[in-house]
Amino acid sequence: MSLVESPERPAATAPRPKAPALRRKHRGQRLRTLGFLSPWLVGFSVFFGYPLLATVYFSFMHYNQIQQPSFVGLRNWKYVFTQMPLFGPALWNTLWLVVVMVALRVVFGLGIGLLVTKIKSGVGFFRTAFYLPYLAPPVAATVAFVFLLNPGTGPVNEILEALGIPAPGWFNDAAWAKPSLVMLSLWGIGDLMVIFMAALLDVPKEQYEAAELDGAGAWARFRYVTWPSITPIVLFAVVTGVVQTMQYYTQALVAGKLASGVTIGPGTVIQPGYPDHSTLTVPQLVYSLGFQNFNTGAACVLSLVLFVIAMAVTTLLMRKRAGLLPAED
Template sequence: MATTTTNAPALRRKHLRKRLRTLGFLSPWLVGFTVFFGYPLIATIYFSFMHYNQIKAPTFVGLRNWRYVLEQMPLFGPALWNTLWLVVVMVALRVVFGLGIGLLVTKIKSGVGFFRTAFYLPYLAPPVAATVAFVFLLNPGTGPVNEILGKIGIAAPNWFNDPAWAKPSLVMLSLWGIGDLMVIFMAALLDVPKEQYEAAELDGAGAFTRFRYVTWPSITPIVMFAVVTGVVQTMQYYTQALVAGKLASGVSIGPGSVIQPGYPDHSTLTVPQLVYSLGFQNFNTGAACVLSLVLFAIAMAVTTLLMRRRAGLLSADD
């Protein structure tokens, strides 16, 4: 009993050293989390209840900013609809196209390096440069795409100048830069054990059956990763929609110019664009913070739903 009492302080010191060592290893992440996530989130919640124009000191206004955004702001509905539309359509098509191209490249017998490079190169283009090139290609008056469609007798749409085609055009732009997902899916596909394919072929399984019962169970964690990261990125969709809308409208972008996003007819307006417009063009920081919190809540809800096993992307055994 005396020995146990004597060793107790030593054990406590040992556990304390282990905790301090663990805390030391975690400290870079803890500092980054606090500075770049915790503090901004708390500040955003604080300013959402304040009237603050970034010049005068903030004053408490209660739920006035929330009521303004949720009940009175006319552009909140279109911006939220456009953002959710892009999340559903863009993320789904990017995953399907990325997986399809990954399957195609892994099945090619010769020239794999060329096709892999050709599909990956567009992803390396800067977002602004890629958007400028894409708007030029789809220009309804002088773009080569419409000229080719006209020569073969197809009525060409107005693409970024048509509210009905603006968001599909942005989806086409995102599919053009599908190289990131292609590489991720290629790595997952090449990691599937070949013995399972051979066993399935011996059992007489066709191509679809092999994909359904061999390939898909092996790559479902990667599909989950692609969907979740795609949702988070698309919830922050800003640059491509803003640049495409301004170029299609014909308004020059230069120093001192005030950019009103959403052309044409608010069809490309997203919530991040509205946050920037409110906070840094109209100096309505409180309303901008409310929009940021709404977007954060939606992103968290969608991500939580996808991460749950009942979402269907992961089997119960994973």
């Protein structure tokens, strides 16, 4: 046994409880933070959370908006995916518009933005001329476009025939209906033009001057100076374009109705998608099922399909490996 005894260690002291004043301070900070967040929390719950939960709930119910809903399990899902003949064409048209329309709108918006920023004189005129079509109401713009592209009396086809160019059927031809809708969206490209102009004017001029001193050409300056600076704006344009196109409804419906020549009056029920379901989109199918055929369950299933696809595409675009955001060091 050691002759020298080790000194006794002091007993571990228990942590002191927080003072009441400190606890009240932390509680006040949490309540203050919750108060600042309350407008967003209320808006999120009322306009997103509750509708989403209600859509999921009604997707498993038989509900005709008159009688009480009754549980039917997966019957609505089975009907949409296996028995609804228009689901496939509507989904294909929607995805086609998402890919083609969003890509061309971003390219055209960026191109016009570059063009306007390079103009030395008359910038205000060209900027106004390109932006004005965006201010036209969607219905009025679609009516004007259908009139201009009318295969029988439209001025566009008359000019093409005078030049000896075969005139397409545009909105009356199933092969040209979706490209015509894309042309309509490119006509109103003013919103993206303004966004890209702001991003292009924000690129530091010193970087362009340094690139020119290094002998970089126009393409090299765009690739190594302009593009890295505007990639967040491009990502914003693509994501918002995907979300908006997944909800594409008004222009396709109005164009199909006008091109079909059917007179719209009280009590008139017109099946969307003319011609040959080429302009039928999933939002049109949701409206037709839910408010014309009172099949709320199937309409909720289609809405959830749109939501899942939009979330999946947005998540894919937000990943850095998608190539739209520069990788961090």
